[in-house]
Amino acid sequence: xxxxxxSLLAVVTCAYSAPALASGGTEAPPHVHWEFSGPFGTYDxxxxxxxxxxxREVCSSCHAVKHLAFRNLTDLGYNEEQVKAIAAxxxxxxxxxxxxxxxxxxxxxxxxxxxPYPNENAAKAANGVAPPDLSLIVKARHHGAxxxxxxxxxxxxxxxxxxxxxxxxxxxxxxxxxxxxxxxxSNGQVTYEDGTIETVEQYAQDVxxxxxxxxxxxxxxxxxxxxxxxxxxxxxAGVMYRLKxxxxxxxx
Amino acid sequence: xxHGERTAFENPVIEWIDSRLPIFTMMQKEYxxxxxxxxxxxxxxxxAIAMFMLVTMIVTGIVLAMHYTANTHLAFDSVxxxxxxxxxxWLLRYIHMNGASFFFIAVxxxxxxxxxxxxxxxxxxxxxILGVAIFLLMMATAFIGYVLPxxxxxxxxxxxxxxxxxxxxxxxxxxVTLLWGGFSVDNPxxxxxxxxxxxxxFVIFAxxxxxxxxxxxxxxxxxxxxxxxxxxxxxPFNPYYTIKDSFGLVVFLMLYALFxxxxxxxxxxxxxxxxxxxxxxxxxxxxEWYFLPFYAILRAxxxxxxxxxxxxxIITAKLGGVIAMFGSIxxxxxxxxxxxxxxxxxxxxxVFRYFFLLLLADFIxxxxxxxxxADATMFGLPLSVFGLGATAYYFAFFIVILPWxxxxxxxxxxxxxxxxxxxxxxxxxxxxxxx
Numbered sequence: 001x002x003x004x005x006x007s008l009l010a011v012v013t014c015a016y017s018a019p020a021l022a023s024g025g026t027e028a029p030p031h032v033h034w035e036f037s038g039p040f041g042t043y044d045x046x047x048x049x050x051x052x053x054x055x056r057e058v059c060s061s062c063h064a065v066k067h068l069a070f071r072n073l074t075d076l077g078y079n080e081e082q083v084k085a086i087a088a089x090x091x092x093x094x095x096x097x098x099x100x101x102x103x104x105x106x107x108x109x110x111x112x113x114x115x116p117y118p119n120e121n122a123a124k125a126a127n128g129v130a131p132p133d134l135s136l137i138v139k140a141r142h143h144g145a146x147x148x149x150x151x152x153x154x155x156x157x158x159x160x161x162x163x164x165x166x167x168x169x170x171x172x173x174x175x176x177x178x179x180x181x182x183x184x185x186s187n188g189q190v191t192y193e194d195g196t197i198e199t200v201e202q203y204a205q206d207v208x209x210x211x212x213x214x215x216x217x218x219x220x221x222x223x224x225x226x227x228x229x230x231x232x233x234x235x236x237a238g239v240m241y242r243l244k245x246x247x248x249x250x251x252x
Numbered sequence: 253x254x255h256g257e258r259t260a261f262e263n264p265v266i267e268w269i270d271s272r273l274p275i276f277t278m279m280q281k282e283y284x285x286x287x288x289x290x291x292x293x294x295x296x297x298x299x300a301i302a303m304f305m306l307v308t309m310i311v312t313g314i315v316l317a318m319h320y321t322a323n324t325h326l327a328f329d330s331v332x333x334x335x336x337x338x339x340x341x342w343l344l345r346y347i348h349m350n351g352a353s354f355f356f357i358a359v360x361x362x363x364x365x366x367x368x369x370x371x372x373x374x375x376x377x378x379x380x381i382l383g384v385a386i387f388l389l390m391m392a393t394a395f396i397g398y399v400l401p402x403x404x405x406x407x408x409x410x411x412x413x414x415x416x417x418x419x420x421x422x423x424x425x426x427x428v429t430l431l432w433g434g435f436s437v438d439n440p441x442x443x444x445x446x447x448x449x450x451x452x453x454f455v456i457f458a459x460x461x462x463x464x465x466x467x468x469x470x471x472x473x474x475x476x477x478x479x480x481x482x483x484x485x486x487x488p489f490n491p492y493y494t495i496k497d498s499f500g501l502v503v504f505l506m507l508y509a510l511f512x513x514x515x516x517x518x519x520x521x522x523x524x525x526x527x528x529x530x531x532x533x534x535x536x537x538x539x540e541w542y543f544l545p546f547y548a549i550l551r552a553x554x555x556x557x558x559x560x561x562x563x564x565x566i567i568t569a570k571l572g573g574v575i576a577m578f579g580s581i582x583x584x585x586x587x588x589x590x591x592x593x594x595x596x597x598x599x600x601x602x603v604f605r606y607f608f609l610l611l612l613a614d615f616i617x618x619x620x621x622x623x624x625x626a627d628a629t630m631f632g633l634p635l636s637v638f639g640l641g642a643t644a645y646y647f648a649f650f651i652v653i654l655p656w657x658x659x660x661x662x663x664x665x666x667x668x669x670x671x672x673x674x675x676x677x678x679x680x681x682x683x684x685x686x687x
Contacts, residue, residue: 039514067332132526136332139517140525175535215525218335218342225343226513233506240499247495251290251487 029143029150029173032205036212039227042220043213045077050192051210052076054203057190059134062127062181064115067135068214071109075217083109090114128167129180138208138215145212147173152204155183282468287486288493289474291670295369296472297500298362304501305355306460310453312348320400322446324439327402328527346516352394353519354508356542359387367587368608370596371473377588379466384584386459391543391581393452396445398540399437403524408537410437410445416550419571436530476673477596478666485670536625544622545615550577551626552643554636576643583650591654593661600664604657611649618642 035044052073055065070087074080087107092114095102107114115133117123123130132140141147150173158170164178171179188198196202213219258277261267270276319338321330334341363383366372372380395413399406414431418424433440471480480486487493511518519541523534539547553573556565567575583590591604598605621639628635667673 067329067336072336136525140522142522144522222342222346222513222516226509229509229513230506233502233509237499237502237506240495240502244495244499247491251492 026175026177027172029146029154032146032149032208034145034209034212036209036219039223041223043075044209046194046196047206047209048076048213049078050194050196051206051208051213053192054185054190054207055134055210058184059207060113060116062116062123062131063134064117065113065135065214066115066133067112069110069112070107072217073109075213080109087111127180131181134211135214138212140215144215145208148208148211149204151179151181152185152207153201282489283494284488284490286468286489287480287483288472288489289480289485289670290487290492291474291476291674292472292493292496293475294500295361295365296474297497297504298358298365300497301501301504302355302358302362303460305351305358306453306456309348309351309355310457312344312351313450313453315344316348317446317450320446322400322443324402324442324528327400327442331401343512346512350508350511350516350519352397352540353511353542354504355390356394358504359390360542363387363584364612366473368598368605369473369475370477370591370593370598372588373477373591373596374588375470376466376473379463379470380588381585382459382463382466384581386456386463387584388581389452389456389459393449393456394540394542396449396452398524399442399445400449401524402442402528404526404528404532404534405521405524405537407437407528407530408534409539410441412537413539414441416570416574416577419568419574421571438530473596474670475597475599476667476670477599478670481669481671538623541619541623544620545618546577546580546622548618548622548639549580549643549646550574551622552576552636552639554640576647580643580646583647587650587654590650591658593658593663595663595666600666601657601661602664603661604654607649607653607657611646614642614645614649618646 035041035047055063070083070090073083073086078086087109090107090111090113091104092107092111093102094105097103117126117130120130138144138148143150151171154172154174156170156172158164158177162170162177164170167180168178169180169182170177185200185203187200190198190203192198196206216222258270258274261270261276266276316334319330319334319341321327331345334345336342338344366380366383395409399410414428414437417427417431420427429435431441431444432438433444474480521538521540538544550573553576554569555572556569557567557572558565593601593604595601598608618639621635621642624635626636630638667676
């Protein structure tokens with residue numbers, strides 16, 4: 001009986017989620033082994049910190065992460081002083097002050113990451129297409145972090161029969177292959193202080209992991225909670241089963 | 253619920269209340285000693301499980317509403333605030349979000365169990381009709397709930413589904429304007445949907461109350477589909493079914509927890525993590541999984557019905573699809589009269605059983621068809637052909653097969669009573685064990 005239900009659920013889940021994952025026509029991105037996948041997976045703090053560095057030095061010139069606050073960076077293994085120092089490198093607009101004027105001040109941990117453009121039209125004017133906010137990009141794309149990794153490593157020459165217009169680029173893993181973003185990363189572009197190799201693949205993995213964290217900062221707490229919840233429920237189910245057997249013993 | 257005979261309670265406080273408002277007597281009668289067939293299988297757990305899910309949705313929903321902002325500029329961000337900044341917010345939202353799916357899983361099993369064992373038949377027709385009404389209310393509630401996070405799929409799903417009403421002749425456009433509160437899905441749509449999403453669960457709760465009331469008048473059906481004939485056929489609801497339902501519920505919760513904690517977004521669509529944008533249409537608009545079979549029926553009708561040799565169209569393809577989709581559920585209301593066979597349970601109707609299991613497979617296949625893009629193919633043929641075939645079987649089952657079987661299926665011999673059937677089964681089991 002339980003088996004029937006389980007298999008029914010399995011069928012339903014496969015039937016509905018598998019086709020939803022296949023995005024028409026474009027090759028699926030490579031399957032990276034992520035430290036945070038699986039029921040016990042956690043984020044790799046060093047990779048997150050390297051990913052933040054790439055975001056700050058490369059991505060942030062066009063892409064916002066507006067749902068992230070500096071205070072969230074303690075999740076990456078920074079202490080409060082370090083977070084304060086990182087925040088202080090940014091300038092945010094505050095106000096109005098007593099005279100009704102807006103003013104600029106260094107960011108504090110409670111502030112959110114400032115966006116590179118004041119509004120969407122400005123972003124569009126500067127890039128042709130407004131670069132998407134990255135705070136949820138991993139959850140907003142089929143294949144999640146693999147998609148981000150694929151895009152960052154999937155730049156190729158366009159096939160001969162496929163001329164590209166100005167501001168268009170060819171990417172193996174972009175649905176429809178045409179992408180407005182130029183190849184953002186090249187080997188050795190960002191300096192790593194921890195001796196990690198400075199290749200596009202490594203950069204792409206690190207920043208994809210950072211963006212996975214940005215999408216789902218509570219992933220670790222969720223899984224921990226989930227393990228306890230399942231253990232509790234399993235024990236509870238066992239007790240209820242024995243109790244049920246005992247109560248029903250004399251019926252029939 | 254009447255005020256008939258009442259036995260005094262020993263506890264003076266309970267007695268004081270009960271003699272003025274016999275609520276304890278009622279609970280005792282309806283959930284304590286309530287005679288329930290003793291041969292339920294685990295499919296009979298899903299009514300209680302659905303009830304638990306409804307309460308879970310209402311409780312988490314009320315707390316979410318404390319943090320949510322129904323405004324097109326703020327809704328998406330307010331949901332992210334819940335996920336990131338509200339204490340335990342991610343848990344609440346994932347419980348609610350996956351709760352919709354698990355509520356539907358429970359209710360689908362509950363409905364198909366009712367169909368398999370003939371629970372809709374005399375004298376339980378009204379009980380069944382109330383259940384169908386609950387299902388329709390659930391669909392409405394779930395649909396408008398999915399709009400609230402104001403992601404891309406919220407906006408475009410809402411646009412596609414509300415547009416369906418424009419197919420209704422004469423009043424269609426006015427209905428759509430009324431739903432939208434304007435001329436497109438926009439802020440007035442979001443605010444009215446939020447208000448309705450808060451209201452409808454309480455309407456559901458009220459109809460569930462009447463549904464359960466009706467159940468307690470007729471008593472439960474059972475896997476044999478025969479009436480209870482006396483106390484030897486039943487056990488008191490408490491403790492027998494309180495404990496059995498609790499066990500089933502906990503097992504169900506384990507599956508539910510698996511999704512909440514380890515794959516909370518598996519049943520959703522990634523596009524809903526992109527804020528709604530009226531200028532960008534998603535490549536592939538799909539509703540939530542629990543609507544997919546009906547969505548496939550909607551899309552299966554791609555032809556119009558015309559008067560031959562003229563240009564006059566009686567039913568456009570769009571209206572045809574809408575009629576088919578709503579018709580596919582409205583048929584359930586008259587199911588007790590489409591199937592008038594005197595035997596209830598499929599156990600004793602092998603031909604019905606065969607066609608019903610085919611319907612179940614057909615329904616799941618329709619779900620698959622609904623999940624695919626409009627231009628998908630299967631075995632080199634357009635998938636829409638299979639969708640139309642599956643839709644045809646769905647309707648044929650209810651309109652042709654059931655009435656025909658009612659007249660012609662002979663069925664197997666029914667056991668004399670539940671008690672005897674259970675004894676016979678136990679004896680058989682005992683023989684098998686001793687062998």
